[in-house]
Amino acid sequence: MSYRRETRASKIGLFDGYNSLEEGGLRASTSYSSDISEHENDKALDTLKDRVFFLKQLSGDIQDEVLNHNRVLDRMGNEMDASRGILSGTRDRFKMVFERKSGRAMCKLVGFLVAFFLLLYYIIRVLRHSM
Known part of the structure; x- marks a missing residue:
């Protein structure tokens, strides 16, 4: 039971504006408070939508960065393979020179x-x- 609370607390910590979802106006417990007005719920829902949209954009940016880094690493690997071929040819030439x-x-x-x-x-x- 405490694991669920810790997991929920860590997920809730993602949203900086609220200490918990219950304080932000979205109450998931069985004792629903009638004090919360529809306007506060709409405001909290809009804030939550904005944050979800921001996280979606952030994850898309992270994916783009990962793809760019993978391309750079692939290019670098290909260049290393090419330079390895050049160096092995140079090494073979030096071997021939040192044999005489x-x-x-x-x-x-x-x-x-x-x-x-x-x-x-x-x-x-x-x-x-x-x-």
Whole structure:
């Protein structure tokens, strides 16, 4: 029985304007109060309709966002597959170069030149900032 009350309370908490539906003019209990006028019921019903409409729009917006994110993820997955193919081709080319002795020597030379220019750039940058 308390589970039903907690569930009902959590559902009712969705509607910020009322602390509970009973206070808002919609009374679902067996003891119906004759104090509530038809005008108050109509007003509460209109408020409830507005909130339901708002929640419907919100859920539609959430669905649109989910669909957009899924499209982006699909595109990104396709691009990753394409780049994986390019990288595997590059890896195969490097394997062929390293299998030959002259290719290994050329790669070492290129590696040393790149490292030298990076070191030279770093030294020039440090000297320029220290002045």
